[in-house]
Amino acid sequence: MDPPVDPEWVEMRAPRGPSAVLLMLLLAAGCADAFRPVIIVHGILDGPEQFRNLSAFIQKVHPGTQVSIISLYNCMESLKPLWEQIQEFRKAIEDIMKDSPEGVHLLCFSQGGLICRAVLSTSPNHNVHTFISLSSPLAGQYGDTDYLNRYLPGCMKKTVFLFCYNNLGQKLSICNYWNDPHHRDVYLKNNTFLPLVNGEKPHKLMKDWRENFLRIKKMVLIGGPDDDVITPWQSSHFGFYDNSEDVVDMRNQQFYKLDTFGLKTLDARGDVTLCVQAGVKHTHWHSNFTVFTNCIEEWLV
Numbered sequence: 113m114d115p116p117v118d119p120e121w122v123e124m125r126a127p128r129g130p131s132a133v134l135l136m137l138l139l140a141a142g143c144a145d146a147f148r149p150v151i152i153v154h155g156i157l158d159g160p161e162q163f164r165n166l167s168a169f170i171q172k173v174h175p176g177t178q179v180s181i182i183s184l185y186n187c188m189e190s191l192k193p194l195w196e197q198i199q200e201f202r203k204a205i206e207d208i209m210k211d212s213p214e215g216v217h218l219l220c221f222s223q224g225g226l227i228c229r230a231v232l233s234t235s236p237n238h239n240v241h242t243f244i245s246l247s248s249p250l251a252g253q254y255g256d257t258d259y260l261n262r263y264l265p266g267c268m269k270k271t272v273f274l275f276c277y278n279n280l281g282q283k284l285s286i287c288n289y290w291n292d293p294h295h296r297d298v299y300l301k302n303n304t305f306l307p308l309v310n311g312e313k314p315h316k317l318m319k320d321w322r323e324n325f326l327r328i329k330k331m332v333l334i335g336g337p338d339d340d341v342i343t344p345w346q347s348s349h350f351g352f353y354d355n356s357e358d359v360v361d362m363r364n365q366q367f368y369k370l371d372t373f374g375l376k377t378l379d380a381r382g383d384v385t386l387c388v389q390a391g392v393k394h395t396h397w398h399s400n401f402t403v404f405t406n407c408i409e410e411w412l413v
């Protein structure tokens with residue numbers, strides 16, 4: 113019968129005084145036993161199957177949590193161009209958000225992290241509370257790992273750009289975040305995805321995308337040195353190679369310094385958390401309970 117109440121709205125607007133405090137306490141008590149729904153977005157060449165354990169971990173620590181693992185573009189389909197995938201993922205995520213006025217958490221693995229970021233930036237009314245990125249190539253990928261070699265025709269990382277940075281290559285998801293530090297000009301010019309999402313290439317919706325992205329309350333970035341797929345692994349924390357292939361950390365990246373998509377603002381707000389875990393291979397991140405306990409659990413409230 114009562115209209116839905118957004119506790120944060122109450123916290124901001126309530127007049128100070130004993131009755132307001134009591135109201136806030138009552139609201140807090142009412143919310144304490146309900147955890148926000150969690151939406152999981154899978155990575156490249158996998159699908160919902162791979163996230164059973166993670167879903168079980170969440171149920172174990174927060175019984176009753178609504179966990180939705182989105183089943184779209186699974187396995188080979190995940191190689192399709194990211195902008196195409198993002199449209200469908202956005203619809204699926206919006207449907208869940210509509211039924212969750214208290215907000216949702218978005219937990220995205222690997223390539224899924226880039227899909228989620230693009231969804232956040234292009235959704236003006238999203239209510240994602242915490243965005244958790246689990247070993248995602250957020251600043252791009254530049255490494256010819258065995259895993260990627262099976263799907264990228266050019267077998268040397270030095271030459272992949274010739275395939276990736278043209279119309280045909282951009283139809284393959286990996287190429288949408290292929291970031292060759294030795295061919296930055298072509299990356300900026302011909303890559304139709306990452307330079308836009310990271311605001312490295314100015315576009316007219318940049319300000320809107322930044323505002324949309326900044327609706328999140330927290331961002332948690334998880335990655336580690338033994339990943340063996342994300343290259344450099346620091347890309348999971350927005351670090352990336354300079355043109356000598358030395359890794360420049362997040363806070364010294366141009367997109368951070370110029371705050372092109374809101375990262376600096378979010379960090380200044382104190383809402384960026386980095387979690388580094390050694391000893392985890394790429395395909396193990398979501399099934400490792402230690403990772404879950406150390407980096408994820410505390411944010412799912």
Ligand SMILES: *[C@@H]1O[C@H](CO)[C@@H](O)[C@H](O)[C@H]1NC(C)=O
Pocket residue numbers: 273274277278279298301302
């Ligand atoms: C980049 O795009 C332009 C225009 O479509 C094309 O002429 C050029 O060959 C592309 N560069 C690479 C490295 O494919």
Ligand SMILES: *[C@@H]1O[C@H](CO)[C@@H](O)[C@H](O)[C@H]1NC(C)=O
Pocket residue numbers: 389390391392393396400401402403406
């Ligand atoms: C699980 O994660 C911990 C670090 O959080 C790591 O030390 C361990 O090697 C990992 N195990 C597997 C099987 O990935």
Ligand SMILES: *[C@@H]1O[C@H](CO)[C@@H](O)[C@H](O)[C@H]1NC(C)=O
Pocket residue numbers: 164165399400401
């Ligand atoms: C994942 O779940 C399956 C089935 O419950 C189990 O057999 C497997 O050991 C779990 N893996 C990890 C790493 O916890």
